Amino acid sequence: MSESIKVVCRVRPLNEQEKANDSKFVVSFPGDGDTTVSLGGKIFSFDHVVQPKASQLEVYEVVAKPIVADVLNGYNGTIFAYGQTSSGKTYTMEGILGDPVFQGVIPRIVDDIFNHIYQMDENLEFHIKVSYFEIYMEKIRDLLDVSKTNLPVHEDKDRVPYVKGITEKFVSTPEELFKAIDEGKANRHVAVTNMNEHSSRSHSVLLINVRQENLETQKKLHGKLYLVDLAGSEKVAKTGAEGTVLDEAKNINKSLSALGNVINALVEGSSHVPYRDSKLTRILQESLGGNARTTMVICCSPAGYNEAETKSTLMFGMRAKTIKNLVTVNEEITADEWRRRYEQEKEKVGKSHTIVSHLESELKRWRAGETVNQADWFTENQYAGALDDTRDSTTRSSVPSTPMLDSVTTSTPRSAALTNASPAKNVGDVQLQLLYQQLDDKGDEINKQAETIARLRQQIEEQDVNNSLRTESEGQFKEITALQAKYQSRKDEAKEVLQALEELAMNYDQKAQEINAKAKELEETQETLLLQTSLMHSKDCELSQLKDAHENQKKKYAEMMSSLLKDLIDVGECLNDRITVGLKVFMNFVLLLNGLLF
Incomplete structure (x- = not known):
C-alpha cells in the first residue's frame, strides 16, 4: 500500500x-x-x-x-x-x-x-x-x-x-x-x-x-x-x-x-x-x-x-x-499457515484445471462437427459442480487424461460415428493429446523454473548480503589502511621527536657536567676569595694598628720638640747674638730633621 x-x-x-x-x-x-x-x-x-x-x-x-x-x-x-x-x-x-x-x-x-x-x-x-x-x-x-x-x-x-x-x-x-x-x-x-x-x-x-x-x-x-x-x-x-x-x-x-x-x-x-x-x-x-x-x-x-x-x-x-x-x-507466517495458503492456491489451480477440461471438451465437440446445445454449454453456474467432480484429480499436475475426453466425445451417437468414420478426426485427437502432454511438460518445466527462480533469488539475496558485507569490509579495510598509514606517519614523527629528545638529553648531560665543573671552579674561587678577603682584613687590622702607633709617636715627637724649643728660647735670651746665630742654625737643622722624620 x-x-x-x-x-x-x-x-x-x-x-x-x-x-x-x-x-x-x-x-x-x-x-x-x-x-x-x-x-x-x-x-x-x-x-x-x-x-x-x-x-x-x-x-x-x-x-x-x-x-x-x-x-x-x-x-x-x-x-x-x-x-x-x-x-x-x-x-x-x-x-x-x-x-x-x-x-x-x-x-x-x-x-x-x-x-x-x-x-x-x-x-x-x-x-x-x-x-x-x-x-x-x-x-x-x-x-x-x-x-x-x-x-x-x-x-x-x-x-x-x-x-x-x-x-x-x-x-x-x-x-x-x-x-x-x-x-x-x-x-x-x-x-x-x-x-x-x-x-x-x-x-x-x-x-x-x-x-x-x-x-x-x-x-x-x-x-x-x-x-x-x-x-x-x-x-x-x-x-x-x-x-x-x-x-x-x-x-x-x-x-x-x-x-x-x-x-x-x-x-x-x-x-x-x-x-x-x-x-x-x-x-x-x-x-x-x-x-x-x-x-x-x-x-x-x-x-x-x-x-x-x-x-x-x-x-x-x-x-x-x-x-x-x-x-x-x-x-x-508459520508452517501451518503456509500449508493453508498452499491448499488455497492448490484449490484455485484445481478450479482452473476443471474449467480448462470442460472448455476443451466442449471445444472438441464443436470441432468434431457436433452442435452443442446451449444447455450443455459450460457456464460459471456450473463451476462449483465441475469443481466437485474434479476435486480428486487436482493433486495431479496434468489435465484430465484421454480416456476421460473420449468418454465425453462419445456421449452422443453422432460423435461416435464421426470418430469411427473420419481418419482426420483421429489425427486431431492424437494432436490434441500431444498438446495436453506438452501442457503437462510445460507445467512441470514452469514448476522447476519457479523452484530455480526461488533458489536463485535466495542466492541473490545471500550474494547481496555478501556484497554488502564485502563493501563494508572493503570500507573498513580502507579505513584500517588509512589508519595504519596515519599510525606509521605518527610513529615516524614520534621516532624523530624521540631522537630529538635523546639529542637534547645528551646535550643536557654535557651541559650539566659543564655546569657542575663551573660550579666547582666557582666554589674554589669563592673559597680563595674568602681566604684573600680574610688576609686583607688581617692586613687592614695591622695597618690600622701601625697608623695608631705612628700617630702616637708623632704626638710624642711634637711634644718633645716643643719642649726643646722652649728651652732653647730661654737659653737664647741669656746668650749673646753669636749664640743667637748659632741657635738659628740649630733651629733650621731641627726643622729640617723634623721634616725628614714626618
Whole structure:
C-alpha cells in the first residue's frame, strides 16, 4: 500500500528571550489555520498545523495516536521532529516526563501502547523490547550501555538496516519502559548555547519493538516504532558555538544536510538515493521511502529573528510531504499457515484445471462437427459442480487424461460415428493429446523454473548480503589502511621527536657536567676569595694598628720638640747674638730633621 509521509507543522509561542528582545510574531494562519501557515507572504500547506496555544494532548492526538494502533497491528511506524535549535523539538517529543499536562509524545505513546494491550484479546501474547541510542559526531552510541560506542549499521536478509550490537531491553510495564528512557536521557549529550540552555548535541532514537502472537491461530505480527528527536540545525553566528560545541554543530549540520539530500532524491524520483551518506539517513531508510507509516513534526519559531530558519524548515516539510512509502504488515507466517495458503492456491489451480477440461471438451465437440446445445454449454453456474467432480484429480499436475475426453466425445451417437468414420478426426485427437502432454511438460518445466527462480533469488539475496558485507569490509579495510598509514606517519614523527629528545638529553648531560665543573671552579674561587678577603682584613687590622702607633709617636715627637724649643728660647735670651746665630742654625737643622722624620 502506497502512502505519503504525514507532515505536521507546530509553531511554538515566543519564548522569554524573544519577548525580551521585542521580536515580532511573523507567522500567521490563514483560513481555518488547521492545514496552512503563512510566512513572508507565502502560504505553506501541511496535513495539519498546530498553533502556539495547542496543548500537548492535542499534539499527540494529531501526531502519534493513529500510529500506536498501526504498530500493534504489525505495521512499522516513525515519528521524528525536525527544526532549528530551540524550536521545540525535544519539548514536543518528550515534554516534561511525569507531568500529565506537559508530557510529550513519547511518554503518551508508552501509556497508550500498554492501554491498548490491556484492552485487546486475551489470546494475544505481546513481547516488547526497547533500544535507545544517539548519533553523536557521526558515531552511534548506546544510551543504555555507554560502553558501546561507534556501533555499526548492518542490513538483514530483507535489506533493512539495523544497529548491530545495540542493547535490547525487554519491558512488561510502562514503569520499566520509563526507567529505560530516563536512563538513556541521562546519558545523552547536551550543551549550553546562546539559543538554548539545554541544546541537544546529538540525534536520539528510541526504538520500541512490539511482537504479538495469537495463541489460538499461531499468527505472529511484529511492528517497530522509531521515535526520533533530531538535533537542531544551527548557525554558528547565532549560537556562539566554539571548541567542542562547534565541532558538534558541524556534524549536526552535515547529517541534516544528508537528510535533505535523501528527501530531495526521493522527491525527484532519482535512481540513486544517498542513504549511506550518514548514519542518520541509513537508520531512517525504512522511514523515508520504505516500509513504515511516517509522521514528521516540523517545529518552527515564530520570531522575526529566526524568519530565515523558519522558512527553510517549512520548505523542508513541503518537500517531505510528497514522499511515498510502501506500507505492508510484518507477518511471520508459520508452517501451518503456509500449508493453508498452499491448499488455497492448490484449490484455485484445481478450479482452473476443471474449467480448462470442460472448455476443451466442449471445444472438441464443436470441432468434431457436433452442435452443442446451449444447455450443455459450460457456464460459471456450473463451476462449483465441475469443481466437485474434479476435486480428486487436482493433486495431479496434468489435465484430465484421454480416456476421460473420449468418454465425453462419445456421449452422443453422432460423435461416435464421426470418430469411427473420419481418419482426420483421429489425427486431431492424437494432436490434441500431444498438446495436453506438452501442457503437462510445460507445467512441470514452469514448476522447476519457479523452484530455480526461488533458489536463485535466495542466492541473490545471500550474494547481496555478501556484497554488502564485502563493501563494508572493503570500507573498513580502507579505513584500517588509512589508519595504519596515519599510525606509521605518527610513529615516524614520534621516532624523530624521540631522537630529538635523546639529542637534547645528551646535550643536557654535557651541559650539566659543564655546569657542575663551573660550579666547582666557582666554589674554589669563592673559597680563595674568602681566604684573600680574610688576609686583607688581617692586613687592614695591622695597618690600622701601625697608623695608631705612628700617630702616637708623632704626638710624642711634637711634644718633645716643643719642649726643646722652649728651652732653647730661654737659653737664647741669656746668650749673646753669636749664640743667637748659632741657635738659628740649630733651629733650621731641627726643622729640617723634623721634616725628614714626618
